[in-house]
Amino acid sequence: MGIISEKDREQLIKILKSIPNDVRIVMFTQEFECEYCKITRELIEEVSGLSDKISLEVHDFVKEADLAKNYGVDKIPAFALLGDRDYGIRFYGAPAGYEFSTLIEDIIDVSRRNPNLPEEVLSDLSKVDQPVHIQVMISPS
Amino acid sequence: MANGYIRGDMIGISEFPYLTVKYNVQGVPKIIINEEHGIVGAMPEIEFAQAILKAIGK
Secondary structure (H helix, E strand, O other), rough: OOOOOOOHHHHHHHHHHOOOOEEEEEEEEEEOOOHHHHHHHHHHHHHHOOOOOEEEEEOOOOOHHHHHOOOOOOOEEEHHHHHHHHOEEEEEEEOOEEEEEEEHHHHHHHHHOOOOOOOHHHHHHHOOOOOEEEEEOOOOO | OOOOOOOEEEEOOOOOHHHHHOOOOOOOOOOOOOOOEEEEEEOOOHHHHHHHHHOOOO
C-alpha cells in the first residue's frame, strides 16, 4: 500500500504521460532517517515511478556532504528537481496535501523546460541581474 | 526557471519548525526573499515578480 492512492496514481500517470523531457529528482536523506525523511523518500519514490521520464537519485546528506553543498542543500529531507540544467528548485520536507499538486506542476514545467508564466512576468524577471533566494514557507493543509 | 539568478525553496513548516521562528511565520504561505523581505499570503504572479524586483532595489 503506497502513500499515493491507486485512484490518484492512475490519474497522475495519465497527467504525466505526455511530459516531453527527462526530469531528475536528486534527494538527500540520511542513513538513520528521520520520520519526515522516510515519508518524503517514499513519496518521491512513488512519484518517480509514475513516468519513465522521471528518475530519482537518493543521496546521504552526511556521507555526501560535499554533494549536498553543491546543490545548496543545508537541511533534510530535501530534493531538487532538475531538467537539462539546475533551475534552482528545491523542496524541503514532504510535499503532502495541497503541496503535492505544486510538485506535480513543477515536474511538468521542468519537463517542458518552460516556467509557464505570462509574458509580462517573464519580462519583469528578465531584469533580475543578481542572486535572488526565494523561500516559500508552506504547510500541507 | 525564468532567470538563472533566481532560486526557490519550498519549505514545509511542520518539518522545520525552527524556521517558522526564525522567519516569524504566523500564516502560510509566507515568502521570504533574500532572507529579509517577508510577504504573507499568495499573490498574482505579476505582483510577485514586482516584489522580487523591489527586493533587489529595481
